[in-house]
Amino acid sequence: MDNRYKKGMEILKITNKGAIEDLFEGLEDIAPDLGRFVVEFPYSEIYTRETVDLKTRELATVAALTAMGTAEAQLEDHINAALNVDNSPEEIVEIIMQMSAYAGFPAAINGVMSAKKVFKKKNLLPLKSKE
Structure with missing residues (x-):
């Protein structure tokens, strides 16, 4: 190999x-x-x-896939990966929400809905807003 x-x-x-x-x-x-x-x-x-550590790389990947708006399955995989390298659900959602300023609200909303699917499977909902 x-x-x-x-x-x-x-x-x-x-x-x-x-x-x-x-x-x-x-x-x-x-x-x-x-x-x-x-x-x-x-x-x-x-x-x-x-x-750059894996935690940061996965957040960057989540941001990029959210902004692309065309890779739902891959976004869900990388949201899961981001959790696996110690990103919190709140950090992931915050990064996805930031993409609304750069990729638009539809991309951010779709990204949050992908996160919701992953979080639901992992019994991580509901999240509490800190703002």
Whole structure:
């Protein structure tokens, strides 16, 4: 097994192992190499860089996917990953809400609804507003 693949899988074990297994299963009959590429590039080459920790990387990823507005499944996976690396539900929602200023209210509302799905599965609702 390639060192890049091992390195990427180590990060995925920490962040979101189930998501990559689901991805592999979904791609196995059409594009099996695409799952490997996901492991070997972002998770091996980007997520393992030392300057930024996993907690911050996952918040940045949640922000980017929220702003894209076209990656609901991936956003839910990364919201779950953000929780797995010690981000609080409140921090995640705050980052998604900030995207309303940069990506618009529809993107932020959709992002919050994705967070709600993940939080509901993990029995983390209701959240209390601090403002």
